[in-house]
Amino acid sequence: MPLAELWYHDENEVDERHSWLKNSPYLIANTMRKSYDNCSYSKVLALVEYARPDFVLTVDGEPLLSVEATQMNPSGHNMPQRFSCLLRAAEMGIPSLFYYPEYSRRSTSDPNPRYLNVRTPLAQLRATEIFEVPSLSMFWPTDTTSLMPTNDLTRHSELADFVEYTLKLYLKSGKKLLVGDAVVSKIQNEMMKSCTPVTSYSQNSSFRKIFPHGDSFTKGIVKTTAIDPPTSCIVEDTASLLEAIYSSFGKRFSASKEKKKVKMVLARENTFVYQGTANKQKTGPEHPFPGYLTLLDILYMRYDHGQTSKDRIMNLAFKLPIEVDAYIRNAVNRPTGLNILMEFSDFIILEDAVVLGGWMRNVASGAILVRR
Incomplete structure (x- = not known):
């Protein structure tokens, strides 16, 4: 039986x-x-x-x-x-x-x-x-x-x-x-x-710069309106974002002279930035199950039939205000929250470093993109 x-x-x-x-x-x-x-x-x-x-x-x-x-x-x-x-x-x-x-x-x-x-x-x-x-x-x-x-x-x-x-x-x-x-x-x-909202959903101005009419899939379901990403998320030009990060670390950024790791990030013109919150210990994200990141990935970033995190129309970045040394120490144990970030983020923006995640980390030799 x-x-x-x-x-x-x-x-x-x-x-x-x-x-x-x-x-x-x-x-x-x-x-x-x-x-x-x-x-x-x-x-x-x-x-x-x-x-x-x-x-x-x-x-x-x-x-x-x-x-x-x-x-x-x-x-x-x-x-x-x-x-x-x-x-x-x-x-x-x-x-x-x-x-x-x-x-x-x-x-x-x-x-x-x-x-x-x-x-x-x-x-x-x-x-x-x-x-x-x-x-x-x-x-x-x-x-x-x-x-x-x-x-x-x-x-x-x-x-x-x-x-x-x-x-x-x-x-x-x-x-x-x-x-x-x-x-x-x-x-x-x-x-x-x-899926038809009872309350109103705000437009995300940075997302609408790239998609003036909003997301086509959500518009196809809801009919009356497209449902944008939360306004806490920002879509940025990838080169401009990296330039600003490098500058904040006291580094000079030049897209034409950068190495393989940066070129992988620059291959996508835009980057979707999710603003995260650190836990009290400053060892990882506030919420131990940051699955919202995976939802936003599927709903707003995947190509049609794109079944892997490489199949995105833009980078997915998570901004996590912890220091890179704390990240490295806790990455060994891979608690659930940090594990999800490491697998789904193309890169994670820390207080003093940027580290690669997902397929980019696996293809590159090492995860650290830049550090202060």
């Missing part, structure tokens, strides 16, 4: 009495629940390389579905920070699901509901298009009285039904969820409806 398993990092996520799983006697009877700590399947371990999904459904070690679930405020950074799990699944050709509230109020502030950051489902739809594998959003029900995400387990039957459907489909046909599946299409239609 095929062995079906649900892998988790927190047992509460798949507790058969106190989680969504209670709605599926079939899954309770036909799956084993196990911690990632006890997993030896290479594909499951590969799925957790950026960050750990809340749970992964497998049959005989073959991942069928990677799931991330949260009841956090849908308008904040928590949702896009989790995008790296969804992207890793897409890179591996594995369907994924993000389960979160479409709207809810905050628990400790004003009583008005907050609405989802529409860049999240938009980026999932873009990832689906690029990788040709479903990346789906399903909405955690909101209590209409309290406006808080509901803890009524019976309201989570839709999630249980979907996971159950995914397993039964594979056991019956040997096939994973496909983009053309009727259930997938129904969920995608709901996602596209949710």
